Amino acid sequence: MNKAVRTISLLMFICIFGCSIVFQPTNVEAFSNQIIQQGATGDDVVELQARLQYIGFYHGTIDGVYGWGTYWAVRKFQEQFGLTIDGLVGSEMKAILKKNTNYDYKWVHKQFYEGRKFTYYGATPKELQTGPKGSRSPQKEPAKRSQQGKAPTPWKQPTTGKTPTQGGTPTPGPVKTPPTTPVPAEEPVKGEKKQEKADIHEAINVPAGFSQNDIRMMAQAVYGEARGEPYIGQVAVAAVILNRVKSPSFPNTPSGVIFEPRAFTAVADGQIWLDPDETARRAVLDAINGQDPSGNALYYFNPSTATSGWIWSRPQVRKIGKHIFCK
């Protein structure tokens, strides 16, 4: 049985591949020509997820982040179509995807930006798959999006040739539709069952062990403490926070460290509540990724304003900008 499926899919693959060679030029555009790899974000990932969902390989949220769920879906797809199973979406896989699925760019993006809860299974009319406007999480104007200081770029169109002509109508004229869709018979049913759960929801990558809110809080602390400092000075302040989290002499969470009474002046004078800029956020991400220009420092001080004599007795590592970092 399994073998049969495999030979059928192999046959289909050959057939499709043959078609794709002959008719390729007429039906390109949607994907840009990048190889999509795990961890990527952006429009290509939205399209990949939508297309995989269309033929029932992917049941997760269409969120524009190539995470583990997408990775397994891609591998399953590669296995069924006899491609190298490596989780990399190259031109070959994209061509097969395009042959077998419709991608209504306009429609998907409309759902995406209007914040609708929706799915994209091929066998169900689209009208049944979308919820009311704003049904996933209410969000009004796109201006708000870029204002929040994250992901302004990935949602930009990476290619120029992307035309919305694909929208709506099932594969137009010159394309020879492959004899069958490769979807096993039960897949659409499964899809329909799941459609209540699956939805689209913009997402972003976060480093393991930290939430977006942790990063935001640390960025606020860094911004409040070190905003006129050189970039590595900001990374170093973020690293000090993380070194304290790891140190036995300090609280064990970022919030515990930041809000420890008398630990940071930015907390005492309220500057921590300022809106952090993108640089502070990047500094925090760098520190989380292991960068530590402070050299394992636990303290830092500004020599011109420090009042404590004790702090001068700590072994100093280096001076960055106005701050001296010490242990």
Add this chain to the structure above:
Amino acid sequence: MIRSILIAVLAIVVVSTAYWGYQEHQEKNSILIKAESSYQRAFHDLTYNLDQLHDEIGATLAMNSKKQLSPSLADVWRVTSMAQVNLGQLPLALMPFNKTEEYLYKVGNFSYRNAIRDLDKEPLTNEEYKVLKELYQQSGEIQKEMRQIQSMVLKDNLRWMDVELALASEVEPLDNAIIDGFKIVNEKVEGFNEVEWGADLPQLQANDELLSKRFTGKEISKEEAKEIALAFCELENAKVEVEETGDGLAYKSYSVMINDPKHKANIFMDISKKGGHPIWLLQDRQIGETKISLNEAAEKAKAFLEKNNHKQMQLVDSKQYNAVGVFNFVYLKDNVRVYPDSIVIEVSLQDKQIIGYEATAYLANHRKRTIPAPKLTMEEAKKSLNPALEVKEHHLALIKNELEDEVLTHEFFGVINNDTYRIFINAQTGHEEQVEKLDNAEPVYKSR
């Protein structure tokens, strides 16, 4: 007439100002009282925890049955973490109380390890029992001191807000009963340092000490450091400044600042004095639009590593943050992923430039190892997995376990109910060494 109106107006102003001032005063007082109460709560909870700690350690000592030792050690662990939390809420930062906090951490660590270990098979050794006895005696001393401070606080109505003020003004010598009391406790604990914690306890060793042990070879000069830095950044004729780092680090290194003329940005990096190893690099510049794919950037990072003589590295994690790609590489030896030897590289997705390099973990851990052959095959190791896990991928991996030992494991990636997990099974014993839920994308929460 005008005069009386004026008087009336002024009177109203005076009265309302007085009323407003009174309101403000009331408000300020109530906030002060609230802050004071939360300090007081943390303080009294702390002394209560230290009382408990002493009692719990005592109870552990008195126990005969080994089966009950585990829960009571777990209780010791729980109490120490609570004491740590309460300590963190007191305004003691910048005051030397760190020895006491470290002491609590060590007690917690010691009790945790022994609580999770199978005491039926591996009972406490004589030394460990001795440690426990010492801890009992020491926690008794801390308890006594803390009780003394507490009684003073209660009797004289001492306020933590005054401690804050005293610490803030920093008139030396600090003249505050609470501060003095805490200093005495800390000095006592400093005297405890002689406890033999046992061989398998991880020392509180910072990364830089490990690094200082690993660096070998001859010391390089400032000039050589400059050359290494330029070659590493693939730059020529750039302005370079080299400085030595301070004494705070256990190893000696040069901090190098390079002015990258093309991007009008500074590159900062550290190079070890011994052997001239680049330790980390960071470039300070704004990244604009995404122009290349994550995949291309990954290739670039890999090529960069190879160029710098790290030939045996495998990409294990890649992530895109806006226009920056972050790649995590680990050392691959005979097809075993050596997780402690990791290097993180950041690549700009605008122009493929290497903008971050972090090799501290690699430099601290990498050495010639002999990796034993696994006793269990993959199929055998699979039997230790949760049957609900649908295994998708398998590797052999060397990881550091909770006891900071390097162990050879089978690394499984699998799925339960749409969630992906990574599970490390010890390749010699079949123990589950580590289970992780991999969840790396987070939805964007928008304000309503």
